[in-house]
Amino acid sequence: MNLPESRRGMKIIGITLLIYAMLVASHEGEFWPFSIYPMFSQAGNPWTRAMVMDVTDLPDEEIWQSHSLDSKTGPPVALREIGVDQIDYSNFISKTENWTDSRRNALRTMFGPENIGEARWMAAKVHGRMIGEDSVAIQIQPFLLVTADSVYMNPLLDESDYFLEENP
């Protein structure tokens, strides 16, 4: 490569950079493989993740109560063992705004009825936030009870926790 080609190379990089900037600016920072790499850019915010607990042996009156991580009511279901990507699952739970029949069934399909079998699995939201100056509090909120053939919503929660729109 000679000097004129090097200059031409920089021009092509410049044009690519311009396209890069236009695509990420118009797509909230992400147009794969272009990215502004915004991960961890907003620090200190409360977070919400999700986990699955096996509540098969728990009495009905206890399964819907929210509780801390230290006093979780059932053993966690290891999602890797059933072939579900944990991050996908967590986003599915935290980013779904309207839990329509089809969305609830999509969750059951994600777990796989054959994996659930006779068990009862609780899909729970997990909230974390700073308490005071020096500790993080983690709260588990039971959200959807999933069996091989049905999905139940938490009767202790408000309908607005499941439906953002007025007429789902």
Place this chain on the structure above:
Amino acid sequence: MKWHERIGKQLFEPGRDQSPGELIFFKCFELFVLVWTISYAWDWGIYSQLRNVEVVLPLGMANYIDVSLFFDHNLALINAALITVLALFSFFRAGPKWLYMVVLVLFHMQYVIRYSQGEIPHSQNLIGMSVLCFAIGAWFFPGKKEMPRFVMGTIIFFIGLGYTSAFFAKLIGTGINWYDGRHLWLWISEKSIDILSREGVYNPNFLQQIALGSTAAASVILLIGWFTELIGFTMWWKKLRPYTTTLIIGMHFGITLTMNIRFDAFVMQLILVGYPWYRLIDRYIVSAPVLIKRWV
């Protein structure tokens, strides 16, 4: 000489002759990108076919095309097969010079099909950017003497830019107090839930215990990582490149240890592009094999 010409001189080294080691290294690097491209294409295709049901978060072209069509009828797998065949043709230079661009578009589609479920991972971005650089290089610099130098220089440019951009995203998103150690506590606790959910058990490692035990230690960990991102663009200078690369690799190991996020392809690629491996090859090889010369 203008500033961008100086950067071009560092990235493309116009005064240096092409050596056999450079050709061999370039083709080995292209093979590395090819293997990861095919691997990702099939991983994403198989997962989409098995697990994706509805689009939760449309990314990229999924904003304009309903990618849920690809969840059924093996379409994601057919796309993976197409990517595989066309990427192989591109690797062996058996096709038009725009073929790599087609691979890039199909690869982008495969990513947005797979990651339509809410997660926006970045660990595959470097492989995607490399395919982009091969696509631009094959189109605008198809010659054997120009393409290797342009592709490698452009990849280094975008890697450096990406890290420095990540520094500013944090500065803008949070402010100068981004490195407050308590922020790291929140992230460690967040990732601990992901690990617990994925594996069924979670135990903090040594570095996490140190960070959770002291705000000052957690702040230092964040500050070192943040500073490393800031100087990412210094990779553009060939003499600084190995040192910057080493710091960035160290930062990735730190992220893996503190937040349990792995960057396998990312780190492997950094190891490949950040150091002048061609010099090592040139010590032992006097001439590039005929097949390598044919396929560059």
